[in-house]
Amino acid sequence: MTIIETTNLTKTFDGFTAVDHIQFSVKKGEIFGFLGPNGAGKTTTIKMLTTLLYPSEGSATIAGFDILKQRANVRENIGIVFQEPALDTELTGRENLDFHARMYGLTQETRKKRITEVLTLVDLLGKKDIVVKHYSGGMKRRLEIARGLMHSPTVLFLDEPTLGLDAQTRRAIWEYIKQLNKEENTTIFLTTHYMDEADFLCDRIGIIDQGKILVIDTVDTLKKSVGHDVITIACSDSGQLQQRLEQEPWVNNITPHETFLTVGVQRGEEKIPTIFEIARTIPVSISSIDVRKPTLDDVFLYYTGRSMREQNPETSQSQATRPAGFHWRRRP
Amino acid sequence: MNQKDLQAVYMLWLRQMKRFFRAKSRVLSTILQPLFFLFILGFGFNIAVFPGMQGPYINFLAPGLIAMTILLSSMFTGVSVLWDRQSGFLQEVLVAPVSRLSIVIGRTVGGATVALFQGFIIMFIALAMGVPIVNLQGLLLTILIMVLLSFTAVGFGLILASKMRDFEGFQSIMSLILMPLMFLSSAFYPVNESLPGWLQILSYGNPLFYMIDGIRGSLTGVNNVLHPLVDLGIILVLCIVIMGLGTYFFNKSEV
Numbered sequence: 001m002t003i004i005e006t007t008n009l010t011k012t013f014d015g016f017t018a019v020d021h022i023q024f025s026v027k028k029g030e031i032f033g034f035l036g037p038n039g040a041g042k043t044t045t046i047k048m049l050t051t052l053l054y055p056s057e058g059s060a061t062i063a064g065f066d067i068l069k070q071r072a073n074v075r076e077n078i079g080i081v082f083q084e085p086a087l088d089t090e091l092t093g094r095e096n097l098d099f100h101a102r103m104y105g106l107t108q109e110t111r112k113k114r115i116t117e118v119l120t121l122v123d124l125l126g127k128k129d130i131v132v133k134h135y136s137g138g139m140k141r142r143l144e145i146a147r148g149l150m151h152s153p154t155v156l157f158l159d160e161p162t163l164g165l166d167a168q169t170r171r172a173i174w175e176y177i178k179q180l181n182k183e184e185n186t187t188i189f190l191t192t193h194y195m196d197e198a199d200f201l202c203d204r205i206g207i208i209d210q211g212k213i214l215v216i217d218t219v220d221t222l223k224k225s226v227g228h229d230v231i232t233i234a235c236s237d238s239g240q241l242q243q244r245l246e247q248e249p250w251v252n253n254i255t256p257h258e259t260f261l262t263v264g265v266q267r268g269e270e271k272i273p274t275i276f277e278i279a280r281t282i283p284v285s286i287s288s289i290d291v292r293k294p295t296l297d298d299v300f301l302y303y304t305g306r307s308m309r310e311q312n313p314e315t316s317q318s319q320a321t322r323p324a325g326f327h328w329r330r331r332p
Numbered sequence: 333m334n335q336k337d338l339q340a341v342y343m344l345w346l347r348q349m350k351r352f353f354r355a356k357s358r359v360l361s362t363i364l365q366p367l368f369f370l371f372i373l374g375f376g377f378n379i380a381v382f383p384g385m386q387g388p389y390i391n392f393l394a395p396g397l398i399a400m401t402i403l404l405s406s407m408f409t410g411v412s413v414l415w416d417r418q419s420g421f422l423q424e425v426l427v428a429p430v431s432r433l434s435i436v437i438g439r440t441v442g443g444a445t446v447a448l449f450q451g452f453i454i455m456f457i458a459l460a461m462g463v464p465i466v467n468l469q470g471l472l473l474t475i476l477i478m479v480l481l482s483f484t485a486v487g488f489g490l491i492l493a494s495k496m497r498d499f500e501g502f503q504s505i506m507s508l509i510l511m512p513l514m515f516l517s518s519a520f521y522p523v524n525e526s527l528p529g530w531l532q533i534l535s536y537g538n539p540l541f542y543m544i545d546g547i548r549g550s551l552t553g554v555n556n557v558l559h560p561l562v563d564l565g566i567i568l569v570l571c572i573v574i575m576g577l578g579t580y581f582f583n584k585s586e587v
Contacts, residue, residue: 103425
């Protein structure tokens with residue numbers, strides 16, 4: 001059963017196209033992720049799907065309801081955790097949830113039950129009567145996730161759910177997301193620019209860049225499309241080496257970067273001697289070489305020709321590929 | 333308006349009550365400020381003689397201060413949509429499955445309650461200081477005008493908030509719009525033939541003038557220019573127009 005379905009969804013702001021005719025669908029019960037750099041159009045897409053912005057063109061349905069014509073029905077079926085905090089910091093945690101529950105028309109009985117349930121899920125039951133301005137960043141995020149779940153939505157939108165949080169809190173929030181997806185069978189649509197987050201959480205991923213979806217598939221299939229292994233080579237003349245390697249039949253793909261090459265191959269460790277062999281005949285001297293399993297960063301690179309890390313120097317918390325320090329050691 | 337929308341109105345009202353009464357400093361300052369005006373101006377100008385004014389100056393001043401208190405507080409509520417937008421909370425309200433109209437009504441009723449609470453405090457203090465009430469009907473009419481004034485001011489605040497994106501604008505609005513509005517409203521001195529003609533014209537063009545004139549006419553029964561019921565008619569039309577515009581602009585604004 002399809003929960004989200006878009007057709008040519010487009011948003012332009014003063015001539016700038018933030019979201020460009022995107023088309024995708026999300027199935028019931030899955031965790032679907034939009035992976036892309038800042039400014040790729042992720043948040044704009046979420047705002048259109050949650051009826052906060054009007055699309056310039058195209059449309060979408062959520063749980064069978066049209067986002068333009070059946071806005072109230074759409075709103076009843078969605079929960080959303082915004083990228084920026086959207087809590088009333090002058091109210092307590094419980095009051096924020098109660099406000100939400102009443103806005104969604106829950107009965108008093110359901111309200112009480114759900115508040116305890118969702119607060120237990122995010123470990124905030126003991127802090128429910130504290131005014132939110134005294135909460136830490138992680139606690140606020142958890143409270144927002146709990147709030148998004150209050151009315152048991154068909155689909156929960158999470159816009160960069162762990163942005164700016166420390167590693168420990170991120171882990172915990174990932175666990176909550178997994179858990180609620182399993183226990184409440186909530187369909188989840190999330191956006192992120194963290195590779196590890198998309199990798200850990202998502203069943204399927206759409207890679208989005210400059211308002212366009214470049215590819216949608218399962219994480220495994222995406223990684224395999226890059227090659228079973230990725231060899232990273234730093235050498236004296238990467239241009240020449242690339243030209244030469246492109247002729248080899250066992251090279252799935254090859255991508256040049258400023259100071260190194262990445263080569264997608266099968267059985268990478270067996271190809272290293274061959275590469276040295278080839279390099280010696282050119283001759284090009286190899287300064288470092290590394291074999292590893294492909295990461296989503298490789299996938300992103302493959303489809304966009306750019307590394308996400310290059311565009312987000314300030315958000316390098318991602319534990320994705322780190323081409324700078326190569327090792328002979330093979331990483332799992 | 334169905335059950336759900338009514339509950340949303342109630343919830344938005346409740347939120348404002350909680351926020352207001354938790355912000356102790358705001359409660360205090362909104363009461364103290366007009367109180368200073370009432371005491372200092374009231375006693376300071378008591379010896380001054382204004383042509384055509386009947387009774388002591390404080391009887392003249394009190395209706396103006398009641399209106400001013402309500403105006404400031406209500407406008408603040410309208411403009412505070414900006415705060416909600418900045419803090420992101422507005423998004424939470426806008427994605428809820430309730431009509432935009434109920435959101436506007438909830439905020440208006442909440443803002444009006446706070447403003448009337450403050451207005452009544454000033455009124456009671458003024459009455460305690462010896463400002464006379466003309467009769468019961470007058471008092472009821474005064475309360476009606478106070479409610480309408482507060483709705484109008486919230487609507488005006490909503491219009492401003494939809495046109496502004498940040499708080500810097502708020503400061504300049506306060507001095508550019510509020511100050512002339514207050515000084516030209518007959519709150520502090522009577523508007524009559526003894527004033528220069530241009531000043532009279534500006535005063536009669538000022539919506540706040542009719543609100544204060546109406547309260548003055550209905551509460552104290554002296555020093556008013558128009559009959560309070562004429563004022564009420566003008567205020568009613570103003571209120572409907574401004575609230576309509578406020579709702580329209582709020583509906584149109586995206587997050």
